[in-house]
Ligand SMILES: Nc1nc2c(ncn2[C@@H]2O[C@H](COP(=O)(O)OP(=O)(O)OP(=O)(O)O)[C@@H](O)[C@H]2O)c(=O)[nH]1
């Protein structure tokens with residue numbers, strides 16, 4: 001992309017909280033094994049991502065206190081201008097650092113008020129896998145009541161880990177808030193909603209980026225159930241297609257006792273998937289999904 005995208009997604013938080021791991025796993029397709037070793041980010045890194053017709057820059061800011069101090073200090077205008085989303089990452093397994101994190105969170109939010117008052121904030125209580133299962137909910141609740149902002153920001157709190165789908169769900173929500181601002185995305189979203197409304201057999205429709213497996217559109221009650229099978233499908237896609245001619249389009253189905261999942265590639269590096277109750281014959285569902293694929297492709 002020749003012009004530098006203006007929308008900015010800012011990853012901030014203390015050192016070793018997991019910012020670069022999240023960026024590498026979610027946006028660069030690295031495995032969790034590859035990010036095991038901690039390499040502190042010096043200063044910040046900047047990368048560009050484009051999904052459908054939205055482009056955004058990902059700023060991954062070094063979290064050592066010497067760097068954060070500069071970001072919320074002398075470099076604040078540069079760092080905090082044009083921010084669409086501030087992602088504040090907190091390591092929930094490191095209790096001792098929580099109050100330091102909150103200290104810088106407050107400073108960052110102040111700068112955000114000044115330079116990007118329309119931004120949204122995602123507070124990720126990260127490395128949730130390191131907590132005992134019965135503690136998770138309570139820790140998230142406690143952290144939520146602590147990480148509040150005096151300023152009038154819309155803050156989304158999520159418990160996340162790179163070891164399960166939680167990080168994809170949280171980043172997927174961010175991507176949806178970014179792209180839904182374009183009119184093209186609005187139109188597609190409305191078309192999917194209408195399709196579900198008129199085809200009751202379909203319990204959920206989702207569209208993912210094929211590269212990262214991030215949900216771009218999710219509509220219907222059961223849409224969130226598709227993300228895991230969709231990512232499995234995507235991780236095997238290249239291996240499957242290598243076996244066939246490149247111009248063939250693939251539809252894959254997966255059946256459980258009560259549901260059918262359908263996966264189909266669209267243009268623009270997107271995967272369309274649906275979940276349908278097994279009350280409808282498979283063929284019917286396939287035809288319907290084909291119609292929806294045509295509608296979406298026309299709009300994109
Ligand atoms: N258990 C667990 N470990 C994680 C998770 N995410 C990241 N880590 C680990 O935590 C460490 C964090 O490293 P980075 O992602 O580089 O941390 P960072 O926030 O970018 O640190 P700075 O660049 O210094 O600000 C790495 O060793 C990761 O393997 C997670 O969800 N669970």
Ligand SMILES: [Mg+2]
Nearest residue numbers: 019020040041
């Ligand atoms: Mg880093």
